[in-house]
Amino acid sequence: MYQSYAVGIDVGGSSLKCGVVNQDGEILYSTIVSLKNAKTEEAIIVLIAEAIGACAKKFENPILGVGVGFPGIIDNNKVIAGADNLPGFEQLALGEILQDMTGHNIIIDNDANLMGLGEMTYGAAKNCSDVVFLTVGTGIGGAVMIDGKLYGGFRNRGTELGHIVVQHNGVSCPCGGKGCLEAYASVTALLNHYRYIHPDLSEREEVDGKYIIERYLAGEEYAVNAMGVHFDYLATGIMSFINIFSPQKIVIGGGISEAGGFYTGEIERRIKTLTVPITSPDSEVISAKLGNKAGLLGCAANVFQKFKAFNDASE
Ligand SMILES: [Zn+2]
Numbered sequence: 615m616y617q618s619y620a621v622g623i624d625v626g627g628s629s630l631k632c633g634v635v636n637q638d639g640e641i642l643y644s645t646i647v648s649l650k651n652a653k654t655e656e657a658i659i660v661l662i663a664e665a666i667g668a669c670a671k672k673f674e675n676p677i678l679g680v681g682v683g684f685p686g687i688i689d690n691n692k693v694i695a696g697a698d699n700l701p702g703f704e705q706l707a708l709g710e711i712l713q714d715m716t717g718h719n720i721i722i723d724n725d726a727n728l729m730g731l732g733e734m735t736y737g738a739a740k741n742c743s744d745v746v747f748l749t750v751g752t753g754i755g756g757a758v759m760i761d762g763k764l765y766g767g768f769r770n771r772g773t774e775l776g777h778i779v780v781q782h783n784g785v786s787c788p789c790g791g792k793g794c795l796e797a798y799a800s801v802t803a804l805l806n807h808y809r810y811i812h813p814d815l816s817e818r819e820e821v822d823g824k825y826i827i828e829r830y831l832a833g834e835e836y837a838v839n840a841m842g843v844h845f846d847y848l849a850t851g852i853m854s855f856i857n858i859f860s861p862q863k864i865v866i867g868g869g870i871s872e873a874g875g876f877y878t879g880e881i882e883r884r885i886k887t888l889t890v891p892i893t894s895p896d897s898e899v900i901s902a903k904l905g906n907k908a909g910l911l912g913c914a915a916n917v918f919q920k921f922k923a924f925n926d927a928s929e
Pocket residue numbers: 776777787788789790791792794795796797
Protein backbone atom coordinates (compact mmCIF):
# COMPACT_ATOMS: atom_id res chain seq x y z
CA MET A 615 0.00 0.00 0.00
CA TYR A 616 1.67 3.21 -1.11
CA GLN A 617 0.73 6.77 -0.44
CA SER A 618 -1.33 8.66 -2.96
CA TYR A 619 -0.03 11.96 -4.31
CA ALA A 620 -1.64 14.71 -6.31
CA VAL A 621 -0.01 17.53 -8.23
CA GLY A 622 -1.70 20.91 -7.91
CA ILE A 623 -1.20 23.81 -10.30
CA ASP A 624 -2.90 27.04 -9.25
CA VAL A 625 -2.82 29.39 -12.24
CA GLY A 626 -2.80 33.08 -11.35
CA GLY A 627 -2.46 36.19 -13.49
CA SER A 628 1.29 36.46 -12.96
CA SER A 629 2.48 33.05 -11.76
CA LEU A 630 1.78 29.36 -11.31
CA LYS A 631 1.74 27.99 -7.77
CA CYS A 632 2.74 24.36 -8.12
CA GLY A 633 3.06 21.57 -5.61
CA VAL A 634 2.82 17.94 -4.66
CA VAL A 635 0.28 17.15 -1.94
CA ASN A 636 -0.52 13.92 -0.10
CA GLN A 637 -3.99 12.81 0.94
CA ASP A 638 -3.61 14.37 4.36
CA GLY A 639 -3.22 17.75 2.72
CA GLU A 640 0.50 18.04 3.45
CA ILE A 641 2.38 19.99 0.81
CA LEU A 642 5.50 17.89 0.25
CA TYR A 643 7.00 20.06 -2.44
CA SER A 644 6.07 23.46 -3.82
CA THR A 645 7.43 26.02 -6.22
CA ILE A 646 6.34 29.16 -8.02
CA VAL A 647 6.77 29.64 -11.76
CA SER A 648 6.63 33.21 -13.07
CA LEU A 649 4.45 33.93 -16.09
CA LYS A 650 6.17 37.27 -16.68
CA ASN A 651 7.79 36.21 -19.95
CA ALA A 652 4.92 34.04 -21.16
CA LYS A 653 3.08 36.36 -23.53
CA THR A 654 0.90 33.86 -25.38
CA GLU A 655 -1.57 31.11 -24.59
CA GLU A 656 0.86 28.54 -26.06
CA ALA A 657 3.76 29.75 -23.91
CA ILE A 658 1.63 29.53 -20.75
CA ILE A 659 0.43 26.02 -21.61
CA VAL A 660 4.05 24.90 -22.10
CA LEU A 661 4.99 26.29 -18.68
CA ILE A 662 2.04 24.50 -17.05
CA ALA A 663 3.00 21.20 -18.70
CA GLU A 664 6.65 21.64 -17.67
CA ALA A 665 5.62 22.41 -14.10
CA ILE A 666 3.47 19.25 -14.00
CA GLY A 667 6.41 17.20 -15.26
CA ALA A 668 8.80 18.71 -12.73
CA CYS A 669 6.39 18.07 -9.81
CA ALA A 670 5.59 14.50 -10.91
CA LYS A 671 9.29 13.67 -11.07
CA LYS A 672 9.87 14.62 -7.42
CA PHE A 673 8.42 11.39 -6.06
CA GLU A 674 9.07 7.78 -6.85
CA ASN A 675 5.46 6.63 -6.61
CA PRO A 676 3.18 7.56 -9.48
CA ILE A 677 0.85 10.48 -8.93
CA LEU A 678 -2.89 9.97 -8.96
CA GLY A 679 -3.57 13.01 -11.10
CA VAL A 680 -3.14 16.71 -11.60
CA GLY A 681 -5.56 19.34 -10.36
CA VAL A 682 -5.49 22.70 -12.10
CA GLY A 683 -7.11 25.86 -10.77
CA PHE A 684 -7.81 28.41 -13.46
CA PRO A 685 -9.33 31.90 -13.27
CA GLY A 686 -12.45 31.91 -15.44
CA ILE A 687 -15.39 29.74 -16.44
CA ILE A 688 -14.44 26.06 -16.62
CA ASP A 689 -16.91 23.51 -17.95
CA ASN A 690 -16.00 19.84 -18.08
CA ASN A 691 -12.21 20.43 -18.26
CA LYS A 692 -12.61 23.14 -20.92
CA VAL A 693 -11.78 26.81 -20.40
CA ILE A 694 -14.84 28.63 -21.72
CA ALA A 695 -13.54 32.10 -20.89
CA GLY A 696 -10.36 32.93 -19.01
CA ALA A 697 -9.38 35.95 -16.96
CA ASP A 698 -8.59 39.21 -18.74
CA ASN A 699 -4.95 39.17 -17.66
CA LEU A 700 -4.23 35.86 -19.41
CA PRO A 701 -4.02 36.01 -23.23
CA GLY A 702 -6.33 33.68 -25.18
CA PHE A 703 -7.88 30.80 -23.22
CA GLU A 704 -11.30 30.86 -24.83
CA GLN A 705 -13.24 27.71 -25.71
CA LEU A 706 -10.06 25.76 -25.08
CA ALA A 707 -9.94 22.05 -24.21
CA LEU A 708 -7.11 22.68 -21.75
CA GLY A 709 -7.64 19.42 -19.83
CA GLU A 710 -7.29 17.30 -22.96
CA ILE A 711 -4.26 19.30 -24.15
CA LEU A 712 -2.46 18.90 -20.81
CA GLN A 713 -3.38 15.23 -20.61
CA ASP A 714 -1.86 14.65 -24.07
CA MET A 715 1.27 16.64 -23.20
CA THR A 716 1.93 15.04 -19.79
CA GLY A 717 0.18 11.66 -19.79
CA HIS A 718 -1.47 12.40 -16.44
CA ASN A 719 -5.12 12.52 -15.38
CA ILE A 720 -6.12 16.18 -15.38
CA ILE A 721 -9.01 17.85 -13.58
CA ILE A 722 -9.58 21.60 -13.95
CA ASP A 723 -11.93 23.91 -12.12
CA ASN A 724 -12.36 27.59 -11.38
CA ASP A 725 -9.73 28.90 -8.94
CA ALA A 726 -12.18 30.33 -6.39
CA ASN A 727 -14.16 27.08 -6.41
CA LEU A 728 -10.98 25.19 -5.60
CA MET A 729 -10.06 27.56 -2.77
CA GLY A 730 -13.44 26.70 -1.27
CA LEU A 731 -12.90 22.99 -1.79
CA GLY A 732 -9.47 23.33 -0.18
CA GLU A 733 -10.93 25.01 2.90
CA MET A 734 -13.61 22.32 3.19
CA THR A 735 -11.18 19.42 2.76
CA TYR A 736 -8.15 20.62 4.71
CA GLY A 737 -8.92 24.02 6.25
CA ALA A 738 -11.46 25.99 8.23
CA ALA A 739 -14.45 23.81 7.30
CA LYS A 740 -12.77 20.42 7.63
CA ASN A 741 -15.26 17.62 8.30
CA CYS A 742 -18.17 19.69 6.97
CA SER A 743 -20.27 18.72 3.96
CA ASP A 744 -22.23 21.92 3.27
CA VAL A 745 -20.16 25.05 3.05
CA VAL A 746 -20.28 28.49 1.47
CA PHE A 747 -16.89 30.07 0.79
CA LEU A 748 -16.45 33.78 0.07
CA THR A 749 -13.24 35.56 -0.80
CA VAL A 750 -13.37 39.25 -0.06
CA GLY A 751 -10.71 41.28 -1.84
CA THR A 752 -10.53 43.54 -4.89
CA GLY A 753 -13.70 41.72 -5.91
CA ILE A 754 -15.82 39.05 -4.26
CA GLY A 755 -15.56 35.44 -5.40
CA GLY A 756 -16.82 32.29 -3.87
CA ALA A 757 -17.79 28.66 -3.96
CA VAL A 758 -20.64 26.49 -2.78
CA MET A 759 -20.16 22.93 -1.59
CA ILE A 760 -23.25 20.77 -1.22
CA ASP A 761 -23.07 17.29 0.28
CA GLY A 762 -19.27 17.31 0.08
CA LYS A 763 -19.08 18.36 -3.56
CA LEU A 764 -18.60 21.61 -5.42
CA TYR A 765 -21.83 22.92 -6.87
CA GLY A 766 -21.53 25.01 -10.04
CA GLY A 767 -24.96 24.95 -11.61
CA PHE A 768 -25.63 24.05 -15.25
CA ARG A 769 -22.34 23.95 -17.17
CA ASN A 770 -20.54 25.24 -14.08
CA ARG A 771 -21.58 28.85 -14.80
CA GLY A 772 -23.16 29.57 -11.45
CA THR A 773 -22.19 30.42 -7.90
CA GLU A 774 -21.03 33.91 -8.84
CA LEU A 775 -21.55 34.81 -5.20
CA GLY A 776 -20.17 38.34 -5.59
CA HIS A 777 -22.87 39.18 -8.09
CA ILE A 778 -26.04 38.57 -6.17
CA VAL A 779 -27.95 41.85 -6.02
CA VAL A 780 -28.10 43.51 -2.62
CA GLN A 781 -29.36 46.89 -3.83
CA HIS A 782 -32.02 47.27 -6.51
CA ASN A 783 -30.76 49.56 -9.29
CA GLY A 784 -27.66 50.24 -7.21
CA VAL A 785 -24.12 51.25 -8.19
CA SER A 786 -22.52 49.71 -11.29
CA CYS A 787 -20.44 46.56 -10.91
CA PRO A 788 -17.49 45.46 -13.10
CA CYS A 789 -19.66 42.49 -14.23
CA GLY A 790 -22.01 44.85 -16.06
CA GLY A 791 -24.77 44.53 -13.48
CA LYS A 792 -25.96 47.00 -10.86
CA GLY A 793 -26.17 46.71 -7.09
CA CYS A 794 -24.06 43.55 -6.77
CA LEU A 795 -22.65 42.43 -3.43
CA GLU A 796 -19.16 42.98 -4.89
CA ALA A 797 -19.95 46.61 -5.68
CA TYR A 798 -20.88 47.22 -2.02
CA ALA A 799 -18.84 44.83 0.11
CA SER A 800 -15.52 44.26 -1.68
CA VAL A 801 -12.37 45.82 -0.25
CA THR A 802 -12.39 48.11 -3.31
CA ALA A 803 -15.84 49.37 -2.30
CA LEU A 804 -14.69 49.80 1.31
CA LEU A 805 -11.67 51.90 0.25
CA ASN A 806 -13.78 54.05 -2.08
CA HIS A 807 -16.38 54.66 0.60
CA TYR A 808 -13.75 55.54 3.23
CA ARG A 809 -12.10 58.02 0.87
CA TYR A 810 -15.48 59.51 0.01
CA ILE A 811 -16.55 60.20 3.60
CA HIS A 812 -13.15 61.19 5.00
CA PRO A 813 -12.93 65.00 4.84
CA ASP A 814 -9.17 65.48 5.04
CA LEU A 815 -7.54 62.46 3.49
CA SER A 816 -5.15 63.55 0.75
CA GLU A 817 -5.40 61.93 -2.68
CA ARG A 818 -1.84 60.71 -2.36
CA GLU A 819 -2.24 59.03 1.00
CA GLU A 820 -1.94 55.25 0.64
CA VAL A 821 -5.06 53.59 1.96
CA ASP A 822 -5.58 49.84 2.01
CA GLY A 823 -7.72 47.39 3.96
CA LYS A 824 -5.14 47.07 6.72
CA TYR A 825 -5.01 50.85 7.16
CA ILE A 826 -8.78 51.08 7.59
CA ILE A 827 -8.86 48.14 10.01
CA GLU A 828 -6.20 49.84 12.16
CA ARG A 829 -8.20 53.07 12.22
CA TYR A 830 -11.40 51.12 12.89
CA LEU A 831 -9.88 49.35 15.89
CA ALA A 832 -8.61 52.71 17.13
CA GLY A 833 -12.19 54.00 16.95
CA GLU A 834 -11.74 56.58 14.18
CA GLU A 835 -15.19 57.84 13.21
CA TYR A 836 -14.83 57.48 9.40
CA ALA A 837 -13.32 54.02 9.61
CA VAL A 838 -16.06 52.89 12.00
CA ASN A 839 -18.71 54.22 9.59
CA ALA A 840 -17.13 52.68 6.49
CA MET A 841 -16.58 49.32 8.19
CA GLY A 842 -20.14 49.38 9.52
CA VAL A 843 -21.50 49.68 5.98
CA HIS A 844 -19.04 46.99 4.80
CA PHE A 845 -20.27 44.59 7.51
CA ASP A 846 -23.93 45.45 6.82
CA TYR A 847 -23.71 44.60 3.11
CA LEU A 848 -21.57 41.52 3.64
CA ALA A 849 -24.05 40.24 6.23
CA THR A 850 -26.94 41.00 3.87
CA GLY A 851 -25.36 38.89 1.14
CA ILE A 852 -24.40 36.07 3.50
CA MET A 853 -27.90 36.07 4.95
CA SER A 854 -29.24 35.13 1.51
CA PHE A 855 -26.67 32.33 1.14
CA ILE A 856 -27.74 30.96 4.53
CA ASN A 857 -31.41 31.11 3.60
CA ILE A 858 -30.76 29.22 0.36
CA PHE A 859 -28.13 26.67 1.37
CA SER A 860 -28.23 26.44 5.18
CA PRO A 861 -24.49 25.76 5.25
CA GLN A 862 -22.69 24.51 8.35
CA LYS A 863 -19.97 27.10 7.83
CA ILE A 864 -19.56 30.28 5.87
CA VAL A 865 -15.81 30.60 5.37
CA ILE A 866 -14.47 34.05 4.57
CA GLY A 867 -11.10 34.31 2.83
CA GLY A 868 -9.04 37.18 1.46
CA GLY A 869 -6.54 39.34 3.34
CA ILE A 870 -9.14 41.34 5.26
CA SER A 871 -10.65 38.21 6.86
CA GLU A 872 -7.34 37.71 8.68
CA ALA A 873 -7.89 40.99 10.56
CA GLY A 874 -9.04 39.11 13.66
CA GLY A 875 -12.00 37.41 15.29
CA PHE A 876 -13.91 40.68 15.49
CA TYR A 877 -14.31 40.64 11.69
CA THR A 878 -16.37 37.46 11.44
CA GLY A 879 -17.95 38.29 14.82
CA GLU A 880 -19.38 41.57 13.49
CA ILE A 881 -20.84 39.77 10.46
CA GLU A 882 -22.31 37.00 12.57
CA ARG A 883 -23.89 39.47 14.98
CA ARG A 884 -25.72 41.15 12.08
CA ILE A 885 -26.78 37.85 10.53
CA LYS A 886 -28.49 36.71 13.69
CA THR A 887 -30.88 39.62 13.33
CA LEU A 888 -31.47 39.13 9.59
CA THR A 889 -31.89 35.46 8.70
CA VAL A 890 -35.01 33.40 8.76
CA PRO A 891 -34.80 31.68 12.16
CA ILE A 892 -35.31 28.15 10.81
CA THR A 893 -32.32 28.33 8.44
CA SER A 894 -29.66 29.97 10.57
CA PRO A 895 -29.23 28.22 13.91
CA ASP A 896 -26.36 26.00 12.77
CA SER A 897 -24.58 28.32 10.35
CA GLU A 898 -21.31 29.70 11.63
CA VAL A 899 -19.22 32.47 10.02
CA ILE A 900 -15.48 31.79 10.28
CA SER A 901 -12.22 33.01 8.76
CA ALA A 902 -10.40 30.94 6.16
CA LYS A 903 -7.40 29.05 7.46
CA LEU A 904 -5.24 28.13 4.49
CA GLY A 905 -4.32 31.62 3.25
CA ASN A 906 -2.63 31.55 -0.15
CA LYS A 907 -2.29 27.77 -0.03
CA ALA A 908 -6.06 27.23 -0.34
CA GLY A 909 -6.00 27.10 -4.15
CA LEU A 910 -3.17 24.59 -4.38
CA LEU A 911 -4.70 22.35 -1.70
CA GLY A 912 -8.08 22.58 -3.42
CA CYS A 913 -6.50 21.44 -6.69
CA ALA A 914 -5.17 18.38 -4.86
CA ALA A 915 -8.46 17.76 -3.04
CA ASN A 916 -10.23 17.75 -6.40
CA VAL A 917 -7.83 15.07 -7.68
CA PHE A 918 -8.39 12.85 -4.64
CA GLN A 919 -12.15 13.32 -4.92
CA LYS A 920 -12.39 12.70 -8.68
CA PHE A 921 -9.77 10.03 -9.33
CA LYS A 922 -9.59 8.13 -6.06
CA ALA A 923 -13.06 6.70 -6.38
CA PHE A 924 -12.28 5.57 -9.90
CA ASN A 925 -9.06 3.84 -8.79
CA ASP A 926 -10.83 2.17 -5.89
CA ALA A 927 -13.47 0.85 -8.26
CA SER A 928 -10.91 -0.56 -10.70
CA GLU A 929 -8.83 -2.32 -8.04
ZN1 LIG B 1 -21.59 42.20 -10.43
